[in-house]
Amino acid sequence: MADDRTGEVPNKQIIFKDYVTGFPKEDDMVFTCATSKIKVPEGSKSVLVKNLYLSCDPYMRGRMSKPYSASYTNSYTPGSVIVGYGVGKVVDSAHPNFKAGDLVWGITGWEEYSLASMPEALVKIKYTDVPLSYYTGILGMPGLTAYVGFHEICSPKKGETVYVSAASGAVGQLVGQFAKLMGCYVVGSAGTKEKVDLLKNKFGFDDAFNYKEEQDLAAALKRCFPEGIDIYFENVGGRMLDAVLLNMKVHGRIAVCGLISQYNLTQQEGVHNLFCLVTKRIRMQGFIEPDYKHMYPQFLELVIQYIREKKIVYVEDVAEGLEKAPSALIGLFSGNNVGKQVVLIARD
Structure with missing residues (x-):
């Protein structure tokens, strides 16, 4: 609940501890609690998102290593919140393409509330007749x-x-x-x-x-x-x-x-x-x-129809609670998950 005096809410987070060599461990990620402003900064075009689901993906292991030229994505910064794909609900927006209440998927932080300073990394969710978690997987x-x-x-x-x-x-x-x-x-x-x-x-x-x-x-x-x-x-x-x-x-x-x-x-x-x-x-x-983001609209229309017609099924492995995110991610590398690994933070 927001503090009326400060306009802040508690914000649980997963912090990346330091660069990893070999197999990552749960204690390479630190569960902590900070606070977050419930409004976007004045003069910005940011979007504040309440995260609902987080995605655990194998490519995230590469981001735990020291930066190297052959990588196609940036390494995480030690001491910073881990970043990945997720699904959330807009709490406040200074960007014309988003308003409070919009459901979105895209790049977000491993935390309860994320301030998206680059809202172009978010996609507004068009169809809500399927589980929202699907936008971390089959529709993401x-x-x-x-x-x-x-x-x-x-x-x-x-x-x-x-x-x-x-x-x-x-x-x-x-x-x-x-x-x-x-x-x-x-x-x-x-x-x-x-x-x-x-x-x-x-x-x-x-x-x-x-x-x-x-x-x-x-x-x-x-x-x-x-x-x-x-x-x-x-x-x-x-x-x-x-x-x-x-x-x-x-x-x-x-x-x-x-x-x-x-x-x-x-x-x-x-x-x-x-x-x-x-x-x-x-x-x-x-x-x-x-490299193929431009194909997402045609992909979405095809696959949403496949889902509705039950031509495709999808299996998820859901871990409940942000504190479970580190073990869920680590489990990918030993095959612990059955289906798409998702972390549930909050229900819409």
């Missing part, structure tokens, strides 16, 4: 990532064979369903029996396997794809990519979304079968969602 950055990576980068055709690694996660579960809607044959991999069952029984994958139970990944892929793989949606890297390269078809396509197996290594693994790119004339392309 991961959803657009899946859509662009599959439809734009991979150029799929009906009847092609598609393999998705980390297939039960925020992006992978959608790629598999997009592929099935295209009339493709789809196989996914995940790290537990529960996730494998989810892929086959809820998301409609044609087949799935637990990569942790396979001694020989190349043989497992040969078993699933006797004639080879047309499209690989890459989320993992390392030995998984090596095995896939051996099983790709001539003129296959690989969309590189992420390499989560490498994020916490001090020395990244080498990939030994890259000559397959030449012998099989494979096209492998990395991409990031911000």
Whole structure:
């Protein structure tokens, strides 16, 4: 509740402690309580947002490392609030595109209240007949990532064979369903029996396997794809990519979304079968969602209809309370989450 004398409210926050080497730990992030003004500063064009949901995403691990030139995003500043995607409600606005009460998604702080000094990083929520948390996932950055990576980068055709690694996660579960809607044959991999069952029984994958139970990944892929793989949606890297390269078809396509197996290594693994790119004339392309923001409106209209018609389903793993955010984020790197990892801060 706001203090009438100061115009301030308590504001719980997650602070980034210091740069991380190797696997991050919960105590690399500090839960604290500050205060926040309930009005935007005079003369600014800022927007004050009450955060409702926060998104835990693998790319955030890179922001915990010391700045380096090869990164596509800025490192976090030690002692500052962690920043990521979220969903919130506008409390006060000095920007003409937003008013109090608007629901938005986009870049926000890991805190109860965030002052957005760059409101262009926020998107006004158009449809509210779906869970608001969906805008951290299926209708947000991961959803657009899946859509662009599959439809734009991979150029799929009906009847092609598609393999998705980390297939039960925020992006992978959608790629598999997009592929099935295209009339493709789809196989996914995940790290537990529960996730494998989810892929086959809820998301409609044609087949799935637990990569942790396979001694020989190349043989497992040969078993699933006797004639080879047309499209690989890459989320993992390392030995998984090596095995896939051996099983790709001539003129296959690989969309590189992420390499989560490498994020916490001090020395990244080498990939030994890259000559397959030449012998099989494979096209492998990395991409990031911000380059395709212009496609969001067409993506939204398509996917909201898929959701309404129950052509696509989405699974979330929701942690309740801002204080749970550090453990939720850390859990991504050991596969603790089942589906899209979301943190609920407050209900609208």
